[in-house]
Amino acid sequence: MLDFLNDLLWGKVLIALLIAVGIGFTLASRFVQFRYFGRMFRILSASQAFRKDKHGHLSSFQALLLSVAGRVGGGNIAGVAVAITLGGPGAIFWMWMVGLMGMATSYLECTLAQAYKQAEPDGTYRGGPAYYIAKGLGPNWKWLASLYSILLLLTFGFGFTALQSYAVATSIEDAFGVSVFYSGIGLAMVVGLIIFGGVKRIAKVSEVLVPVMAGGYILIALVVLGMNLDRIPDVFMLIVKSAFGLEPAIGGGIGAAIMMGVKRGLFSNEAGLGSAPNVAAVAYVPHPANQGIVQSFSVFIDTLIICSATAFIILLSGVYDPASIGDIGGVALTQASLADHVGEWGRSFVSVALLLFGFSTILYNYYLGENSINFFKTDNQNLFNGFRVAIIGLVCWGATTDLGTVFAFADVTMGLLAVANLIALIMLIKPGLRIMRDFDDQISAGIKQPVFDASKFADMNVDPAAWEIELEDRQPTAANCQQRQRADTLI
Structure with missing residues (x-):
């Protein structure tokens, strides 16, 4: 039954929906992910991107790092290896396509999450797909928002938490000989210390962890590329030709390449799943499009940079052999490939990278689960504490259990999650x-930092309390400038 549902969702339904939203919004937005690619860096380099507001909300940069912490996980190391094993090198091309179109999808869902975010009594924000479905589509669609929240809890809060724990524990055992029992307990203890501190503590950990783990992995990939410069064009052509069936069938032919590229690409960058918008909505920004642009960049980091790094490490190695590729797969293939390039310490490096990637993803998964519970009930602290204890237990259990069935179940719930979110995105x-045109118009008018005026969007059911922009982030008017000049003259 699970295999049938997986084939239906991933082989037909999701490919159609991803193409409809990714290509459709790319064209409708005039290629927003490319038009504002340079602006991603300007937004992140601005002082406002690092500054919290008076309530201490996450900054735009912190929200980016937290979403990267979630996107960059086992899918970037083990998932890419699985895609190559089952779909051949061509799966990487389709993973790239999912990433490029996913940048537009991520822009749309994260912009909507910001626009429809809700101000809480304590001054914090809550938001995500459940909120933009309920507010943007109206009361008749509250059932879809509730269904989305339940699927989010099952997929990320429970299923993927156990899967990440399993991947980390087995990798540590393979590289260092540490029993999965002990690594599971150790991982659970550290996770518990952090998640009981809430989203701000998770963000602080991610602020340190993400640049180190992503930067280190990209650096070793650049070393491998430098060692094999003359072979890079051949590998690139192998990927492109395999994607269109121009090479001898490897790993199941063109159909398998497309299916594995789409499936593992979405699993890795999560564009369209609606997971990242839960984090994007928490940030303080002057305009929703700001965070949409930033979150679009996180998809680029995940798929076009880090997944590509893993793919080239594998395809440039002597370990990769299409005739016997089925004999070794998953994280073991990535470990063996890096060891072939740099020596046996490469196995340990992959294990440490997977440990950091998996650990950061577990923290991210916890927050998504918490946010899904929060959609139904916000004032029961015992419920949240119970969920935290359950997460700690899942980390221990996942590390020591064969999770084949859990993986298949999580694939189904992830597919249903994506279907619910993508249908909502089409309608929104x-x-x-x-919202994008409002941002574009202000940029065209010469306003360096566009500001979202909630009163202009009252018909969209946005929460005005969530859009109290601080004075220093507002574009100065001519009247304000004259008042400042008079004040300076008096002084």
Whole structure:
């Protein structure tokens, strides 16, 4: 039954929906992910991107790092290896396509999450797909918002937490000989210390962990590329030709390449799943499009940079042999490939990278689970504490259990999660374009930092309390400038 549902969702339904949203919004937005690619860096380099507001919300940069912490996980190391094993090198090409289109999808869903975020009594924000479905589509669609929240809890809060724990524990055992029992307990203890501190503590950990883990992995990939410069064009052509069936069938032919590229690409960068918008909505930004642009960049980091790094490490190695590729797969293939390039310490490096990637993803998964519970009930602290204890237990259990069935179940729930979110995005493309045009118009008018005026979007059911922009982030008017000049003259 699980195999049938997986084939239906990933082989037909999701490919159609991903193409409809990714290509559809790319065209409707005039290629927003490329138009504003340079602006991603300007937003992140601005002082406002690092500054919290008066309530201490996450900054735009912290929200980016937290979403990267979630996107960059076992899918970037083990998932890419699985895609190559089952779909051949061509799967990487389709993973790239999912990433490029996913940048537009991520922009749309994260912009909507920001626009429809809700101010809480304590001054914090809550938001995500459940909120933009309930507010943007109206009361008749509350059932879809509730269904999405339940699927989010099952997929990320429970299923993927156990899977990440399993991947980390087995990798440590393979590299260092540490029993999965002990590594599971150790991982659970550290996770517990952090998640009981809430999202701000998770963000602080991610602020340190993400640049170290991603930067280190990219650096070793650059070393491998430098050692094999003359072979890079051949590998690139192998990927492209395999994607269109121009090479002898490897790993199941063109159909398997497309299916594995889409499936593992979405699993890795999560664009369209609606997971990242839960984090994007928490940040303080002057305009929703700001965070949409930033989150679009996180998809680029995940798929076009880190997944590509793993793919080239594997395909440039002497370990990769299409005839016997089925004999070794998953994280073991990545470990063996890096060891072939740099020596046996490469196995340990991959294990440490997977440990850091998996650990950061577990923290991210916890927050998504918490946010899904929060959609139903916000004032029961015992419920949240119970969920935290359950997460600690899942980390221990996942490290010591064969999770084949859990993986298949999580694939199904992830597929249903994506279907629910993508249907909502199709119905909310017009509001998304309206917010984008507001941002575009202000940029065209010479305003360096566009500001979201919630009163202009009252018909969209946005929360005005969530859009109290601080004075220093507002574009100075001519009247304000004259008042400042008079004040300076008096002084």
